[in-house]
Structure formats: C-alpha cells, structure tokens
Amino acid sequence: VGLHRLHPFPRPAPQAAPPHVPGCWGYARFDPHAYLQNNYVPPRADFSSEECVVPWKLRCLAETFASGEICGRTLIDVGSGPTIYQLLSACEHFEEIVATDFLEVNREELRRWVRGEPGAFDWSPFIQHVCKIEGRGEPWQEKEQRLRGRLRRILPIDVHRADPLGAPLHPPADALLSTFCLEAVSPDRAAFGRALVNVGSMLRPGGHALLLGALGESFYLAGAARLPVVPLDEDDVRGALSDAGFTLRDFRSYAMPPALRTGVDDVDGVFFVHAQKPLEG
Numbered sequence: 437v438g439l440h441r442l443h444p445f446p447r448p449a450p451q452a453a454p455p456h457v458p459g460c461w462g463y464a465r466f467d468p469h470a471y472l473q474n475n476y477v478p479p480r481a482d483f484s485s486e487e488c489v490v491p492w493k494l495r496c497l498a499e500t501f502a503s504g505e506i507c508g509r510t511l512i513d514v515g516s517g518p519t520i521y522q523l524l525s526a527c528e529h530f531e532e533i534v535a536t537d538f539l540e541v542n543r544e545e546l547r548r549w550v551r552g553e554p555g556a557f558d559w560s561p562f563i564q565h566v567c568k569i570e571g572r573g574e575p576w577q578e579k580e581q582r583l584r585g586r587l588r589r590i591l592p593i594d595v596h597r598a599d600p601l602g603a604p605l606h607p608p609a610d611a612l613l614s615t616f617c618l619e620a621v622s623p624d625r626a627a628f629g630r631a632l633v634n635v636g637s638m639l640r641p642g643g644h645a646l647l648l649g650a651l652g653e654s655f656y657l658a659g660a661a662r663l664p665v666v667p668l669d670e671d672d673v674r675g676a677l678s679d680a681g682f683t684l685r686d687f688r689s690y691a692m693p694p695a696l697r698t699g700v701d702d703v704d705g706v707f708f709v710h711a712q713k714p715l716e717g
C-alpha cells in the first residue's frame with residue numbers, strides 16, 4: 437500500500453537517448469534556473485494584469501478548485517518541473533501532494549523550495565496572487581507553509597512508461613494535475629495520446645484530471661537545451677482526452693499576446709482542461 441520506493445530512472449547519457457523517447461537527450465541539458473527565468477518572472481509572470489498568462493493560469497486552477505468538487509487524499513502532479521505555482525490552489529483540497537519529474541535537477545529544485553533553503557526560487561508573488569484571487573484573506577505565509585507540509589513526496593516519473601512511477605500507484609490518486617509536460621516530452625500526437633493513457637492509469641475511477649499545456653508550440657529553451665514539442669491544437673487535445681477515456685468537464689484557451697512571445701519558445705497559446713475519469717471501467 438502506498439507509493440513504492442523507486443530507484444530514479446537512469447538518466448540517459450547525453451550522446452545516447454533511449455530510442456523510445458526521441459529528444460530525451462536534450463533533457464540532460466535542461467537548466468531549471470534558465471527555465472524559471474524564461475517563464476516565471478516578468479513579462480510572463482506579471483501580476484498587474486489579469487490578461488497576462490500566469491494570472492490566467494492561476495485563475496483557471498483557483499476557479500476550478502473553488503467549487504470544492506475536486507478533493508480527496510492524494511493529488512499527483514505529473515512532470516512538475518522546478519515549479520510549485522500549479523499546486524497553490526490544489527493544496528487546500530488534498531492531504532498529500534505528490535510532485536514528480538524525470539530529472540533529478542528539477543526534483544532537487546523542488547526539495548530546495550520545500551526546505552526553504554536560500555537560493556530556492558521565490559514563489560511568493562505567485563502565493564500572494566493566489567491568496568488574493570481565492571479571496572479568503574489568508575496570509576500568504578500560511579499557504580506557503582501548508583503547501584510545504586503537504587508536498588511530502590517528490591518522485592521520479594517517465595510518462596512514456598505504462599507505469600510512469602515504475603510501479604502501480606496504490607491507492608490510485610484522487611486527482612491528477614499536469615502542466616506543460618506531456619506535449620513537451622512527446623515526439624508526435626500519438627505519443628502524446630499514449631502518455632495521457634499512461635498517466636491516466638494513476639488516477640482512480642471518477643478522479644479528476646487538470647491539465648495546462650501549450651498550443652502550437654514546436655520548441656522551447658531551457659538554458660543550453662532546446663527541446664522539441666509536438667504542436668497541438670484544441671482538437672488534438674480534445675481527441676486525445678476522448679481516446680484516453682476521459683469525460684471533458686471544461687476547456688479554456690488563452691492566446692499568447694505579442695508582448696509575451698519572447699523567443700524562449702514559439703507557443704501560440706495555452707489550454708486548460710478539466711476532465712474526469714469515468715467511474716466504471
């Protein structure tokens with residue numbers, strides 16, 4: 437019962453990517469700090485306008501969790517990267533948050549934040565914004581501590597495996613969250629669809645899946661790494677969810693304004709999905 441202790445997946449040698457994961461070698465050069473600077477500081481993380489992309493993402497999550505319908509014991513975050521912003525509304529509704537990523541450098545970045553170590557990325561502007569839009573007048577330091585207390589496991593994951601965590605998750609997660617991961621690690625739409633099936637296997641029947649991802653993106657930069665992304669449109673996402681057996685509850689999209697097209701990627705827009713795994717089957 438409970439999460440299995442896993443050996444980290446062997447990191448591919450830069451010169452030899454596992455054949456089943458084209459482009460995986462690029463992740464050996466992924467620089468978490470550069471990635472954070474590219475996406476999670478202004479202009480993309482500008483909290484002065486609700487029209488900016490990060491406030492839009494946080495609002496999608498806050499509004500979806502505000503109903504209270506999505507709750508339970510465990511939420512698993514797939515491909516967390518070095519970020520925790522995506523967990524700020526979720527952490528109110530789950531006893532345990534399980535973060536996951538393929539790279540140890542990202543898992544260590546997350547541990548550094550959980551431990552409150554100097555040099556960890558400063559998420560306080562994000563925490564303050566989420567407290568403001570959730571409207572409970574909660575001191576942001578309390579939310580920060582609550583997330584730190586509930587973020588108890590930071591595990592290796594590979595969404596290209598039938599068992600992404602290396603073994604089935606017992607008990608299955610009550611909810612699944614994944615932001616900007618599946619399309620960024622899939623060489624084509626079929627692989628994206630298979631990854632969605634794989635991660636869906638960790639979710640209990642009736643469980644909720646929340647996805648944020650890139651539309652029309654073909655690459656992104658993270659320091660020396662230039663990573664390929666499968667360009668998706670709205671129908672690709674809807675079709676993959678349907679093929680994976682999910683029932684769509686909400687679909688929203690955001691068009692990236694010219695001011696936020698900074699060259700760190702070629703993303704056209706962002707999608708937000710709330711889907712549910714049927715109770716039967």
Ligand SMILES: Nc1ncnc2c1ncn2[C@@H]1O[C@@H](CSCCNC[C@@H]2Cc3ccc([N+](=O)[O-])cc3CN2)[C@@H](O)[C@H]1O
Pocket residue numbers: 457463466475480489490514515516517518537538539542593594595596616617620621650653656665701703706
């Ligand atoms: N096989 C694997 N299984 C699971 N995770 C894996 C695997 N391989 C790599 N990973 C893991 O997945 C990765 C997740 S970060 C993926 C970045 N996605 C693209 C980037 C993100 C972004 C963010 C924000 C905004 N915006 O407008 O606000 C736009 C964009 C568009 N560009 C990375 O953590 C890696 O370590």
